[in-house]
Amino acid sequence: MRSLGKRIELLKIVAHPVRIKILDELVKGVKCVTDFEEFLDISQPNVSQHLSLLRRYGVIDYYMDGRLRCYFLRDPIIPDILELLKKDYIEEMPAPACCPVTKKGKYPGKRRG
Amino acid sequence: MRSLGKRIELLKIVAHPVRIKILDELVKGVKCVTDFEEFLDISQPNVSQHLSLLRRYGVIDYYMDGRLRCYFLRDPIIPDILELLKKDYIEEMPAPACCPVTKKGKYPGKRRG
DNA sequence: ACAATATATTCAAATATTATTATATTTTTA
DNA sequence: TAAAAATATAATAATATTTGAATATATTGT
Numbered sequence: 459m460r461s462l463g464k465r466i467e468l469l470k471i472v473a474h475p476v477r478i479k480i481l482d483e484l485v486k487g488v489k490c491v492t493d494f495e496e497f498l499d500i501s502q503p504n505v506s507q508h509l510s511l512l513r514r515y516g517v518i519d520y521y522m523d524g525r526l527r528c529y530f531l532r533d534p535i536i537p538d539i540l541e542l543l544k545k546d547y548i549e550e551m552p553a554p555a556c557c558p559v560t561k562k563g564k565y566p567g568k569r570r571g
Numbered sequence: 572m573r574s575l576g577k578r579i580e581l582l583k584i585v586a587h588p589v590r591i592k593i594l595d596e597l598v599k600g601v602k603c604v605t606d607f608e609e610f611l612d613i614s615q616p617n618v619s620q621h622l623s624l625l626r627r628y629g630v631i632d633y634y635m636d637g638r639l640r641c642y643f644l645r646d647p648i649i650p651d652i653l654e655l656l657k658k659d660y661i662e663e664m665p666a667p668a669c670c671p672v673t674k675k676g677k678y679p680g681k682r683r684g
Numbered sequence: 685a686c687a688a689t690a691t692a693t694t695c696a697a698a699t700a701t702t703a704t705t706a707t708a709t710t711t712t713t714a
Numbered sequence: 715t716a717a718a719a720a721t722a723t724a725a726t727a728a729t730a731t732t733t734g735a736a737t738a739t740a741t742t743g744t
Contacts, residue, residue, distance in 0.1 A: 466588055473579055474583070489673050490673045490721095503704075527722095530664075547648055551644050560606050565641040566636060613733085
């Protein structure tokens with residue numbers, strides 16, 4: 459099992475709009491670079507860089523199909539992350555129940571301004 | 572409901588070792604800055620900076636208790652993210668079934684080296 | 685009012701991330 | 715085997731993130 463540190467690194471890698479779009483496509487199925495170029499509004503080298511970064515972290519991998527590189531998902535945490543990003547949440551968590559104790563004080567006092 | 576872009580921003584903010592430690596404590600309950608200083612191996616100003624960043628993004632908030640600031644969780648996505656980070660996964664996703672079609676080619680060909 | 689405590693802010697330096705441009709590599713097809 | 719298609723790599727420039735040091739602010743107790 460991967461360390462917490464590695465998982466945090468992974469989360470950071472994934473937390474980028476272009477890379478989320480890429481992964482959103484890949485959960486649906488295999489795609490090659492040109493497929494990505496069509497719907498990502500960025501240059502081909504930039505697509506390649508994002509794909510290469512994702513591969514370096516083991517998030518995705520590819521098969522060769524002639525001169526095409528067919529990318530697919532490899533890390534099983536990805537579908538869960540994507541689902542989380544789309545899940546609906548209530549606006550705010552309930553304020554903590556009165557009065558848990560911190561090392562230094564008792565909660566709560568006045569609400570901040 | 573928050574936009575996908577905002578959620579990705581949030582994910583990026585959260586994806587930092589110190590901030591994950593802070594949030595890991597806050598899911599357990601209210602904590603003040605000195606409490607954090609005890610187990611985070613960083614300076615007081617740096618603790619403050621991380622807390623301030625998390626608050627700027629609405630992840631946490633605080634109550635005043637005398638001269639203490641008692642921080643607590645505010646964004647309901649946080650417990651889910653923390654849980655995901657600890658969830659156990661199988662090593663790799665199953666290779667995609669033969670042969671989904673990309674715009675440009677058919678999958679799969681040779682496995683990469 | 686003054687000192688002490690708890691915490692925040694500001695600025696700068698170090699580092700990391702991102703996108704751009706130009707060029708290279710690989711495979712297929714003619 | 716040369717041209718093309720598909721994709722990668724490298725170098726650079728722009729920007730953002732992170733930390734550290736110094737200083738500031740606010741609240742309480744005396």
